[in-house]
Amino acid sequence: xxxxxxxxxxxxxxxxxxxxxxxxxxxxxxxxxxxxxxxxxxxxxxxxxxxxxxxxxxxxxxxxxxxxxxxxxxxxxxxxxxxxxxxxxxxxxxxxxxxxxxxxxxxxxxxxxxxxxxxxxxxxxxxxxxxxxxxxxxxxxxxxxxxxxxxxxxxxxxxxxxxxxxxxxxxxxxxxxxxxxxxxxxxxxxxxxxxxxxxxxxxxxxxxxxxxxxxxxxxxxxxxxxxxxxxxxxxxxxxxxxxxxxxxxxxxxxxxxxxxxxxxxxxxxxxxxxxxxxxxxxxxxxxxxxxxxxxxxxxxxxxxxxxxxxxxxxxxxxxxxxxxxxxxxxxxxxxxxxxxxxxxxxxxxxxxxxxxxxxxxxxxxxxxxxxxxxxxxxxxxxxxxxxxxxxxxxxxxxxxxxxxxxxxxxxxxxxxxxxxxxxxxxxxxxxxxxxxxxxxxxxxxxxxxxxxxxxxxxxxxxxxxxxxxxxxxxxxxxxxxxxxxxxxxxxxxxxxxxxxxxxxxxxxxxxxxxxxxxxxxxxxxxxxxxxxxxxxxxxxxxxxx
Numbered sequence: 001x002x003x004x005x006x007x008x009x010x011x012x013x014x015x016x017x018x019x020x021x022x023x024x025x026x027x028x029x030x031x032x033x034x035x036x037x038x039x040x041x042x043x044x045x046x047x048x049x050x051x052x053x054x055x056x057x058x059x060x061x062x063x064x065x066x067x068x069x070x071x072x073x074x075x076x077x078x079x080x081x082x083x084x085x086x087x088x089x090x091x092x093x094x095x096x097x098x099x100x101x102x103x104x105x106x107x108x109x110x111x112x113x114x115x116x117x118x119x120x121x122x123x124x125x126x127x128x129x130x131x132x133x134x135x136x137x138x139x140x141x142x143x144x145x146x147x148x149x150x151x152x153x154x155x156x157x158x159x160x161x162x163x164x165x166x167x168x169x170x171x172x173x174x175x176x177x178x179x180x181x182x183x184x185x186x187x188x189x190x191x192x193x194x195x196x197x198x199x200x201x202x203x204x205x206x207x208x209x210x211x212x213x214x215x216x217x218x219x220x221x222x223x224x225x226x227x228x229x230x231x232x233x234x235x236x237x238x239x240x241x242x243x244x245x246x247x248x249x250x251x252x253x254x255x256x257x258x259x260x261x262x263x264x265x266x267x268x269x270x271x272x273x274x275x276x277x278x279x280x281x282x283x284x285x286x287x288x289x290x291x292x293x294x295x296x297x298x299x300x301x302x303x304x305x306x307x308x309x310x311x312x313x314x315x316x317x318x319x320x321x322x323x324x325x326x327x328x329x330x331x332x333x334x335x336x337x338x339x340x341x342x343x344x345x346x347x348x349x350x351x352x353x354x355x356x357x358x359x360x361x362x363x364x365x366x367x368x369x370x371x372x373x374x375x376x377x378x379x380x381x382x383x384x385x386x387x388x389x390x391x392x393x394x395x396x397x398x399x400x401x402x403x404x405x406x407x408x409x410x411x412x413x414x415x416x417x418x419x420x421x422x423x424x425x426x427x428x429x430x431x432x433x434x435x436x437x438x439x440x441x442x443x444x445x446x447x448x449x450x451x452x453x454x455x456x457x458x459x460x461x462x463x464x465x466x467x468x469x470x471x472x473x474x475x476x477x478x479x480x481x482x483x484x485x486x487x488x489x490x491x492x493x494x495x496x497x498x499x500x501x502x503x504x505x506x507x508x509x510x511x512x513x514x515x516x517x518x519x520x521x522x523x524x525x526x527x528x529x530x531x532x533x534x535x536x537x538x539x540x541x542x543x544x545x
Contacts, residue, residue, distance in 0.1 A: 003054070003146040004044055004115070008153045011039040011490060012420045012530045014093060014101050015122040017076060021045050027534075028155040031541035033504075034135070035163045036497050038127040039490055041074065042142045042153055043120055051117035054146045058112045059123065062141035065157055068129050069140060073113060074122040074487065075103040077476075079469040081462035082417035083406055090410030091528050092417045100416045100469070102461075103476050104485045115146060124487075127157065135161035135545075162544035164500040165507070169430060170400075171496065172211035172268050173204060173443035173474065174221065178230040182454045183446055183477045188232045189251055194258070196481040201262040203475055203483035204443060208496030211266035211332065211437075212259050216252065216318060219270040220282040221337060221441070224450035226298050228283045235318070238287040239295070243309035245286070247317045256325055267327065269318070271334040271365075272311060273302050277343050278336035278350045281307050303349045315357040333363045335378075337441075341369055348377045366402050366439060370394060382439050385411040385523045392433060400437040401430065401523075406468050410524045414440075416461060416470040420491040424533055425526045427495030431502045432518050444483070445472040498533070501540045508543065 009015070010027040021043055032038040046054055061069050076099040083095050104124050107113060115121070125142065141154045177188070177197055186192045201212065213219065217233045234255055236248030259267070274280040279302050286295035300307050315333075322328045335354050339347045354363055362380045365372075370390040372378040382400040383391045386409040391399055403426075407413030412426040430438060446457045449466035457476055461469040474492065475483035506514040517536055519527070526532070 002151070003047055003149060004057075004144060004151045005047055006042055006044045006142075006144060006151050006153045008142070008155050009041050009043055009122075010530060010534060011041060011124075011494065012424065012533065013041055013043070013122075014420060014487065015041065015043045015074065015120055016101060017099060017119040017121065019043075019120045021120060025530075028153065030155060030157045031160065031538045032127070032129075032157060033160050033162055033164045033501070033541065033544070034129055034133050035131050036500075037493070038157065039494070040125055040155070042123045042125065044115065044122070044144060045120040046115050046117045046146070049118060051115075053117060054115035056109065056112050057115050058145040059107065060111065060143045060145075061125075062143055062152070063139035063154070065127055065129075065138045065140045068127050068133075070126045070128075071107065071142075072104045072124045072126075073107055074101045074124050075105045076100060077102050077416070077461055077469075078459060079416045079461060081465050081467075081469050083415060083468050090407055090413075091419060091422060093419055094417060102416055102470070102486045102488065103458075104487065104490070113144075129159065131163060133159060135159050158541070158545065160541045160544040162504065164497060165503050167208060167210060167496055167500055168503065169435070169496065169499055170211050170266055170437035171209050172213065172266075172437070172439050173209050174219075174439075174441050174445070175200070175204065175213045175443050176219070176445055177215055177232040178218065179444050179446040179454075180477070181232065182230055183457075184481060188230060189234075192481070194254070198258055198262065199481055200444060200475065200483040201259065201264065203485065205263040207485065207489050207493040209443070210264060211268050212264045213268045213270065214252075214255060214259075216270055216314075217282050217284045220274050221271065222445065222447065222449070222451055223275075224452060225274075225276065227451060228294075228297070229447070229451050231283065231285060233285050235314075236287070237284065237295075237314075243306060245310060245313050247314065249321050252318075252321065256322070256327070266330045266332060267322065269331060269333045271336055272315075272354055273336040273350045274298065275337045278302055278339065278346050284310075302346070303353065308353055311353055312357060315354070319359065319361070328361075331358075331361050333358050333361060335363060335365055338366045338368070339372065341371065344371065344375075344377065347372070348375075351377055364400060364437070364439075366441075382437070388433075388523055398436045399433070400439060401435050402439040402441075404441055404467075405471060412523070412526075414470050414474060414488045414492065415468045416488070417468065418470075419530075420487060421528070421530050421533055422526075423488055423491040424495045424498070425521075426492070427498035428502070428518055428533070428536070429521065429523050429526070430495075431499045432515065432521065433523075442472045442474070444475055444477070446477070498537060501537060505540045505543060
């Protein structure tokens with residue numbers, strides 16, 4: 001007797017608990033390169049409408065690739081702020097609050113799941129192969145045993161005889177060590193904190209993040225004026241005389257070693273001036289006469305003699321440390337985040353201070369206004385994707401991009417209410433326009449708006465109605481100090497792999513042919529169907545069979 005409906009579907013599906021299994025398109029044929037992670041889902045639903053819950057339903061894998069596959073359960077999270085309806089733009093799954101599939105959890109019970117009646121859920125399967133794995137066709141099976149009776153879905157995986165090239169795109173998702181410490185109630189840079197930082201960092205790198213926001217001092221991002229976040233300062237600073245300082249780099253040395261161990265390639269320095277005007281300094285703890293105190297902060301004159309003198313010693317000392325490790329060409333600096341037109345003159349003064357000491361190294365800041373570039377104030381802008389066309393038209397070399405918020409004007413975004421294709425299409429867009437780097441402000445932001453309070457991200461994916469659910473973070477904190485991936489993070493990882501796949505295709509057939517595959521898209525328009533991205537990747541893989 002059939003007790004369970006099962007269907008193999010793509011990684012781009014979001015299987016809501018109310019979805020009929022018949023409503024989703026079956027996907028059981030997959031194509032991959034040897035050194036990528038192939039992901040797909042198996043949705044399932046109890047057939048008997050009177051079933052309350054099927055207990056201890058065993059789950060197993062079969063087929064030639066079972067040794068290389070891993071199963072997780074797609075969990076739902078409460079989304080009470082799906083979108084800003086007035087400017088959401090683009091395609092949304094729904095604007096209704098409710099339970100949304102997103103978090104990827106290990107199986108709660110060893111090798112089994114509970115199956116609630118009248119609900120659809122999904123298993124997430126990853127396949128990762130060794131690079132010397134033989135090319136060819138292989139089968140994969142997913143078995144479920146409700147009440148001991150086997151139900152199976154099967155798929156075929158074709159492995160190409162080729163490897164994806166190394167990721168060239170520089171990708172940063174702002175990494176908040178204070179949020180990790182706050183969630184786990186552990187002192188900053190305690191041994192437990194370091195271990196959890198490592199866990200979160202490994203997950204970031206595993207999913208295509210290769211640049212890390214490095215808290216030389218506590219980043220002042222998203223902090224209300226006059227407020228402060230938990231101190232997470234890697235550099236020990238001591239005032240040794242009038243406008244003179246000594247620096248201790250023991251924790252920063254450890255951070256660098258850990259980041260390199262995890263696979264980080266680039267290091268992003270925190271913003272040297274405050275948000276919303278660049279009028280003050282970040283919170284910086286300094287030892288004065290043997291006692292540590294908050295020495296610089298909101299009340300500091302950003303361009304005053306004292307803070308300018310400090311930066312004149314601090315920035316070169318930091319660069320010298322990275323130079324010792326052969327990393328001084330892997331540094332990126334910031335002045336102030338998202339400056340607006342009203343702060344152009346103040347930003348210009350602050351930027352001149354930073355530029356004076358960074359030795360020509362890149363200074364990047366998120367922008368929405370072309371004037372900062374056209375007037376020469378920001379040489380390496382990071383434009384907001386709804387405004388990026390102005391920067392493309394200006395021919396900015398080595399252009400970066402960022403997005404945030406509600407996906408204005410239909411641009412790619414990561415909100416929970418958006419289909420995963422809208423998240424993943426970013427990769428194709430970045431490839432088409434030769435974008436050098438991508439930045440997003442929230443890898444693991446677990447605070448409320450402007451950090452007035454600390455929140456539990458599992459119940460507040462919107463940061464306390466700060467921004468549509470999903471913008472604040474792409475990983476959830478696990479009970480054991482690990483970072484639990486989301487569907488959205490995996491869509492971003494697939495986007496990074498799409499860029500690599502297109503680069504490989506370009507190597508063989510040329511840029512013009514690669515762009516023909518991409519087609520007529522830009523940052524605001526793209527084919528609103530999963531088949532576009534799936535078909536694009538399959539075409540590329542088949543070219544190497």
